[in-house]
Amino acid sequence: MPAFNANQEKLEQLARLGWYHSMKLPDGRLIPGFQSLETLRNRIAQFPVPADLRGKRALDIGAWDGWFTFELERRGAQVMAVDSTSFERFRVAHDLMASQAEYRIDDVCRLSPAKIGYFDIVMFLGVLYHLKHPLLALERVCELSTDLACVESFVTDDGSDPTAKPLMEFYETTELCGQFDNWVGPNTACLLAMCRSAGFARVRLESVLDHRAHVTCYRSWPEIETAKEPAPYLTSVENAATRDREFSSTDDDYVAIWFKSPRADLTPADVFPRIGAYGSHPVFLQSTGGDGWHVNCKLPPGLAPGWHAAALRTVDSEWGNPVRIGVDLSAEQRRQRPASNGASEIQVAIVTDGKTWERNLIHTGLNSCVSLWISGLPEEADRDGVAVWLNGDDLPAVFLSEPDPQGLRQVNAMLPTGAQPGDYTVSAGFGDGVSAPVPVRLV
């Protein structure tokens, strides 16, 4: 749609409509708003938003009159603007600017990648404290962003006390500024903690100006230039609650990673877990004895359904060995195995109940487990590459032993809680190699 030639009288009329953002039009004229151009430029300048956004997708949540939308578009981004209610001023400005930005009316907590896709950069300015579920909204923002999110919010303090405990005021009615659309007021420490908790890998406080905190949230860890310490070795990765390798993007799932590192003095700040392309900061770290460690991190929001590589590095190391985990797997994806890397003839020598060691007989119920002794696995086979099937359905392998003197390796796999008694077959595989099925009875 071509920009219409606005006359001065109309601009004044629009100004009377009550603009919040000032707007500089393509012909050089200005719609004066409550916030001056200088104020608006200063707000965006608090964040490391690149001057050149060509080829990037940007999302402006809480667009209001649209200054930030049009500014991101001016920098070359393909922009979507979202607001909870339709603003006529946005639409007028959109026409005046001949903007291509898409305008969408939706609540932030109802946005999802399935609806609107992913964005390299998400602007989330002046919205958080208007929301009743601030952490949920930050999770949505995190889920939608692939690179960084710029979060600006009212805070109750000036951010100068680094020891402040995270605390959030709750406004039941009009306590904050007489407006009933303000719900929460976090202090700066709480805002930063919630941004981390939402799933961002790195969170940086840029500034606090007049009770407005500016926080840049990154989805990935920085890459190091040269490694000064050996990479950690991942021995096991599993869902911290269900103890298998499958995760649900809607369940606030945590990833438990066991690894070996020569560093004896690791703290959570030294450990950098990564799932797919997204970093996730540790919520729990403990030594398991020797050079063994156990770290838990949140499954980062926004991972597409399918298999993703979990990896880890320590502060000065390269990334360690990747281990596959599944997110929101379809039955088809669950059966997908890694490409062959030269498996030899695989045979299941023995099948027992994982607890009672009864042969070819497995007790169903909670924590029901099957143990297999397998020959023919290649030396480099790892737990996550080994597949165990019950009547063709994938069972997560939770343990893989080193070879015993006969060359047999023990694999343990969990049975589904709801497995029904009856006659089944168990088979094992690695790469393209699949063993012959072995009969078992579930009781």
Place this chain on the structure above:
Amino acid sequence: MAVERAAGDPKFHDLVQQQVALLSTKGWYHSIELPDGNVIQGMIGIEALKGRLAAFPIPADLTGKRVLDVGAWTGWCSFEMERRGAQVVAVDCIEFEEFREAHRMIGSKVDYRILDVDELTPASVGLFDCVLFFGVLYHLRNPLLGLEKICALTKDTAFVESFVTDDSSCTMEFYETNELGGQIDNWFGPSVQCATALCRSAGFARVNLEYVSERRAGITCHRRWEPPPDPAEPAPLLYSAVNNRTNDVQFHPGKDEYICVYFQSDVPGLTHDQLRLEIDEYGAPILILVNLRGQEWQANLRVPPGLGAGSHQVRLRTAGSAHSNAFTIFVCTDGALPVPDRSRMAHPEAITEPAPQICEVRNGMTESDIFHGHRNEYVCCRFQTTETGLERESVILRIDEAVQPVLFLTNLGNGRWQANSRLPAGLTPGTHSVRIGTIRSPLSLPGKIMFMDPD
């Protein structure tokens, strides 16, 4: 600010860790009384469990009631509710073998379901007379969302028990990792004031703090107002109840929307705590109350959780008055709002009333008679009629030849009414006629509006 904080308090941390260690050796959290008189000793004794329950006004006889126990754990509360005659659903986020064992030993009929609080909806578990929500709130990442879910399931009363902080203001502590008691499954610690405010904000009409003891609080949350007294004050007159974003009577399922209520009350100096607003039988707390002029007031409230699709009646009273008239709002998706039956107006024999008279037609945004086709503009038609008891669906508003759905109707008193509608699409610049009628009357003489293209 906090005088003493549980998070970072080594004594509190040690206490929780001792409990965790004890639990890992015992296995049973709640003690359980078996039908043969034996007791399985859990971490929490029978007396403590009875004491906690007794702090809430839960009826001794729950025959015929449906009760939901959220966060049932070993199940003592579920089995106690069943013992009192209720039909019980117990919910937990993970399955406890001990619950199943106790269930079997007691011969219980409690329906045990493994669901997250987020998954609890009237569709998944139904509605309940009473809901127990013990020891769950501070484990939720979105505590207010959790309480909204609980409110949506509650027909009458919810009993909420939670960890609370000592802060004397309305705040929540946020626990990023294991700050509270060394456990990573604690997210928010509300102050007492905040816990009660959250319950009201979730949509409960009345919230009563039962006790605060040893960093735990018990709160009773009622969905209904107390029964009205013998009226001592005149009942208010309800003009309208509209969506504060769109100024019409339509509300969208699942959205966070607010009702703007306009009413007249003769009670001088009316305050928040005197107002009793309700949608159907559910009371709802108000967020703001503004005196517009004289006896005319505006109150805003959030659409209470759990309203299904369809029409709902908004009413209000003051603490000492009878109920006002009812005003109908709709919960439906766009395009599903019921509109007048046009076939009825086509029959001349249906016309029994004289035509209304238009007093004025205005742009609801600017109060002028000029329209630009802006998205939020609405037509506001004020008219006079001798008909009484008009309803939104019996009023017809026509712009040129196009019948427009009446989105809003209010009685202004003395035979004056106001009907709002949207503009039809594709209006050409110039003047257009607006006529109003009812399903029992002819259309009025036309009023005029002016349409000016934005460019």
